[in-house]
Amino acid sequence: MDPCFFADNSHLSCPGSAKETNNITTKRVRTIIDYSKRRDDDIHDQLEKKLLENPTLTLRAHHSCILTYTSKEHCRRHSGKSDSGTLNATPSSPKRTRHSEKLFHFQFNCLFCGNLCKEDPKHPNRGSKIVYCRTGDRKEIGQASFKSNILRICHERGDELARQVRTRVEGAVSDLHAVEARYHLDCYKKFINKKNIDHLKSEKTDETDQALIMLADYVNQHQHEIWNSLELHNVYLEYGGNIKRKRMMLNLKTMLASTHVVLSCHNYASIMVHKSGANKLIKLVDDKDAAEETDDVYIGNIAAKIKNESKDRQPENGKYNIRMNKDIATRPVSPTLIKLLTRISKSLTYECLPAIMIGNMITSLVTNRYTPLLVDLGVKLKDRNMIDTMHQYHTCCSYDEMLRFKSSAAQSEESRIGKQGLFNQENGLVQVMTDNFDANICSQNGLKSTHAIAMLITQYGSSNEVENDDEDFDLTIPRLTKQASRSPELPDIE
DNA sequence: CCGGGATTAAATGATATCAG
DNA sequence: CTGATATCATTTAATCCCGG
Numbered sequence: 001m002d003p004c005f006f007a008d009n010s011h012l013s014c015p016g017s018a019k020e021t022n023n024i025t026t027k028r029v030r031t032i033i034d035y036s037k038r039r040d041d042d043i044h045d046q047l048e049k050k051l052l053e054n055p056t057l058t059l060r061a062h063h064s065c066i067l068t069y070t071s072k073e074h075c076r077r078h079s080g081k082s083d084s085g086t087l088n089a090t091p092s093s094p095k096r097t098r099h100s101e102k103l104f105h106f107q108f109n110c111l112f113c114g115n116l117c118k119e120d121p122k123h124p125n126r127g128s129k130i131v132y133c134r135t136g137d138r139k140e141i142g143q144a145s146f147k148s149n150i151l152r153i154c155h156e157r158g159d160e161l162a163r164q165v166r167t168r169v170e171g172a173v174s175d176l177h178a179v180e181a182r183y184h185l186d187c188y189k190k191f192i193n194k195k196n197i198d199h200l201k202s203e204k205t206d207e208t209d210q211a212l213i214m215l216a217d218y219v220n221q222h223q224h225e226i227w228n229s230l231e232l233h234n235v236y237l238e239y240g241g242n243i244k245r246k247r248m249m250l251n252l253k254t255m256l257a258s259t260h261v262v263l264s265c266h267n268y269a270s271i272m273v274h275k276s277g278a279n280k281l282i283k284l285v286d287d288k289d290a291a292e293e294t295d296d297v298y299i300g301n302i303a304a305k306i307k308n309e310s311k312d313r314q315p316e317n318g319k320y321n322i323r324m325n326k327d328i329a330t331r332p333v334s335p336t337l338i339k340l341l342t343r344i345s346k347s348l349t350y351e352c353l354p355a356i357m358i359g360n361m362i363t364s365l366v367t368n369r370y371t372p373l374l375v376d377l378g379v380k381l382k383d384r385n386m387i388d389t390m391h392q393y394h395t396c397c398s399y400d401e402m403l404r405f406k407s408s409a410a411q412s413e414e415s416r417i418g419k420q421g422l423f424n425q426e427n428g429l430v431q432v433m434t435d436n437f438d439a440n441i442c443s444q445n446g447l448k449s450t451h452a453i454a455m456l457i458t459q460y461g462s463s464n465e466v467e468n469d470d471e472d473f474d475l476t477i478p479r480l481t482k483q484a485s486r487s488p489e490l491p492d493i494e
Numbered sequence: 495c496c497g498g499g500a501t502t503a504a505a506t507g508a509t510a511t512c513a514g
Numbered sequence: 515c516t517g518a519t520a521t522c523a524t525t526t527a528a529t530c531c532c533g534g
Contacts, residue, residue, distance in 0.1 A: 399503095
């Protein structure tokens with residue numbers, strides 16, 4: 001067999017005689033010369049000499065060797081980072097698909113909170129009671145239907161939750177009972193609760209609270225007096241105000257922020273005083289550094305707490321989860337962190353995915369282990385570039401870890417299947433059903449038709465084992481060591 | 495602080511797939 | 515078939531981390 005031209009001609013590592021070499025046409029030889037010039041090596045000199053001697057020169061070489069040699073990518077690698085401009089080209093952003101949006105099914109999710117709304121067959125009485133929408137309209141004429149009632153309350157509430165609920169309700173093609181809508185009784189109660197609605201309303205109308213404005217005027221007129229919150233609230237009530245003391249103080253504080261200060265101490269009524277008079281009471285320090293220092297202390301405390309909680313919840317090192325759901329994803333997240341996040345934004349609550357993501361990222365960074373969610377995301381991303389990119393942001397595991405998971409999963413599954421013994425006739429009759437099926441336009445053969453057979457193998461009786469498995473099925477698989485995941489032990493074939 | 499194992503990013507090589 | 519590109523596993527040097 002003729003040796004590969006590239007075997008001793010370049011720095012490429014040619015597989016040598018391991019594979020058959022191919023005939024290389026004269027045309028291709030010329031392209032090799034071109035690339036050789038670009039690479040600035042001595043191959044083009046050699047080849048051009050040979051070509052002069054024999055204008056119809058052909059060579060023997062491995063196809064892949066030529067591909068590697070002439071690949072733009074390899075040329076770029078070879079020529080170093082001189083033209084690294086293209087290197088920094090950012091990878092295309094991931095496509096936004098419809099299924100990346102949170103899905104809502106009337107049959108599975110609560111109409112109001114949007115969370116899973118299904119009875120647990122094992123514990124039917126556990127959790128909030130589930131109500132199924134049964135009737136379309138009220139019997140009495142003139143009574144608003146359940147649907148229009150909800151829409152009315154949505155209008156009254158006017159908050160984010162109401163917006164979501166309205167989208168759901170209006171999205172129902174027909175009546176709610178027709179789409180088998182359901183909801184948690186508690187959620188419904190919370191939703192229609194008058195107090196909650198009033199609370200939302202009062203929040204909105206704070207700015208136009210006449211009683212508060214009058215109170216502010218009153219306080220302004222008596223600049224030299226010192227008020228405590230109880231006195232202020234009494235005056236406020238006299239003016240016809242209707243919100244609680246604490247909230248009133250907060251609102252008043254923001255209204256009078258430029259002229260008055262509020263001095264508060266835990267368990268004592270807050271004191272409001274004009275800034276000019278405050279120094280009589282307490283020596284005021286307008287020191288930014290001091291404020292920052294106390295901030296530092298607070299942040300330090302919270303950080304330490306979150307760190308400890310995260311460490312307590314670190315995922316087991318030797319196990320991988322094989323299932324993924326919100327519960328598993330939330331497990332490693334520090335509750336304090338969630339509290340903090342919820343304070344920052346209402347869209348970062350305990351239940352929402354971004355908060356879970358942030359929590360997982362933090363736990364992973366603190367404990368230096370990948371949480372199940374990160375591994376899951378890594379597997380989902382699949383593409384190496386994506387994984388590398390997202391891993392830089394620590395939103396998924398490293399590519400290596402993903403490989404390791406796959407390898408662990410494969411080996412674990414292999415041993416499990418081995419034990420199943422579906423094809424062992426001693427466990428019961430093995431039944432095989434086959435049928436051919438019609439052409440699928442996507443998978444046609446050369447004759448533009450498919451000739452495919454579907455096969456189903458079952459065994460009655462062998463399900464016993466599976467059912468047992470289901471009861472307390474091990475939801476984890478062992479995490480193999482690096483070495484074991486790379487060089488799998490081949491199963492013994494008997 | 496240090497040593498050694500574990501992990502990682504980047505480079506590389508091999509093969510598959512795409513497009514003309 | 516050719517050339518370009520995508521995909522993927524592996525190697526390697528650098529870095530990290532943990533226990534002593």
